[in-house]
Amino acid sequence: MKKVALAFDLGGTELRAALVDEDGNLLSFSAVPTQAAGGPDAVIRQIELLAAAVAAETPDLVPVGIGIGAPGPLDPEAGVVIAAPTLTGWHEVPLADILSNRFQLPVRLENDANAAAVGEWRYGAGRGARSIVFVTVSTGIGGGVIADGRILHGRRGLAAEIGHMTITNEGERCFCGAIGCFEAVASGTALGRRATAHTQPFDGSMLRALSAEADVTGRNVVDAARRGDAQALELLEAEARWLGIGFTNLLHLYSPDLLVMGGGISHGFDLLHDLITATIRDRAMPAYRDVPIVPALLGRHAGLIGAASLVLESDAATHSETPGLTDPADSDAASSAARKEASNG
Numbered sequence: 001m002k003k004v005a006l007a008f009d010l011g012g013t014e015l016r017a018a019l020v021d022e023d024g025n026l027l028s029f030s031a032v033p034t035q036a037a038g039g040p041d042a043v044i045r046q047i048e049l050l051a052a053a054v055a056a057e058t059p060d061l062v063p064v065g066i067g068i069g070a071p072g073p074l075d076p077e078a079g080v081v082i083a084a085p086t087l088t089g090w091h092e093v094p095l096a097d098i099l100s101n102r103f104q105l106p107v108r109l110e111n112d113a114n115a116a117a118v119g120e121w122r123y124g125a126g127r128g129a130r131s132i133v134f135v136t137v138s139t140g141i142g143g144g145v146i147a148d149g150r151i152l153h154g155r156r157g158l159a160a161e162i163g164h165m166t167i168t169n170e171g172e173r174c175f176c177g178a179i180g181c182f183e184a185v186a187s188g189t190a191l192g193r194r195a196t197a198h199t200q201p202f203d204g205s206m207l208r209a210l211s212a213e214a215d216v217t218g219r220n221v222v223d224a225a226r227r228g229d230a231q232a233l234e235l236l237e238a239e240a241r242w243l244g245i246g247f248t249n250l251l252h253l254y255s256p257d258l259l260v261m262g263g264g265i266s267h268g269f270d271l272l273h274d275l276i277t278a279t280i281r282d283r284a285m286p287a288y289r290d291v292p293i294v295p296a297l298l299g300r301h302a303g304l305i306g307a308a309s310l311v312l313e314s315d316a317a318t319h320s321e322t323p324g325l326t327d328p329a330d331s332d333a334a335s336s337a338a339r340k341e342a343s344n345g
């Protein structure tokens with residue numbers, strides 16, 4: 001019988017749970033809006049209820065452990081959420097210990113972006129690679145680095161805070177307080193902000209016609225560009241240049257086998273790709289110029305699948321003589337079901 005893990009993805013807006021097997025398949029899934037303002041107790045209660053809901057769908061399966069992705073900064077070794085900016089009252093919460101006591105199971109806590117990086121590495125676009133950089137470009141920019149077959153953690157697990165590397169000395173202030181963060185110039189939010197500034201309500205532009213809100217979103221820009229709108233294409237061109245600059249830094253720093261781009265803005269990956277790579281060719285040193293830039297494959301479930309695999313892998317390590325990390329090439333049979341789910345989401 002296949003081993004399964006209970007996985008959670010704790011986000012500021014949504015809390016998701018799934019039972020995931022060794023091939024990265026989601027066997028059951030449930031999600032609720034996160035009671036982000038309710039503090040840790042309310043959210044932990046939600047986690048218990050979701051676990052029960054997921055277990056009820058698959059009563060014959062017993063998980064070997066729990067993997068949970070949560071917003072950083074967090075300490076994966078200590079299992080402590082340090083200070084999640086999107087969750088009220090989460091300061092130094094020993095989430096792994098709390099869940100381990102409630103469920104009587106081993107728990108692995110990981111930064112949500114790292115968990116998604118692991119998911120893409122083991123079951124998605126990064127399968128077979130030794131080193132990847134995963135970048136998610138949506139409301140913000142996050143990411144994770146797999147270096148030489150393991151997650152790069154750094155002190156207290158704080159490494160690879162990709163969205164907050166400084167790449168310019170001007171522009172809007174980032175939510176972190178600094179000027180010129182990668183996230184502040186290249187996130188979906190930044191793209192939407194530029195589109196909003198370039199248009200007026202009811203000006204007859206396609207960008208405004210597509211936007212249901214007062215502001216144009218990054219996703220609106222991608223959709224308008226896909227329909228050939230000149231204004232949107234111009235905005236995407238600037239977006240691709242910023243992404244290319246950030247990615248060039250990441251190639252120089254981490255020298256990955258490939259760079260995987262996910263997040264909402266990766267819906268426009270085909271429109272962005274050529275200009276991103278042209279920017280990299282202009283800026284990167286020759287040895288880095290041929291690193292493939294590829295779209296993520298697992299969509300919104302990458303974090304759940306990655307968090308589960310951390311538990312399944314450490315369970316395998318304790319039950320056999322083989323060293324901890326599974327060779328990602330072993331997971332070739334991975335998850336057509338998960339991928340199908342992902343492409344729908």
Ligand SMILES: [Zn+2]
Pocket residue numbers: 163164174175176177178181183184
């Ligand atoms: Zn910042």
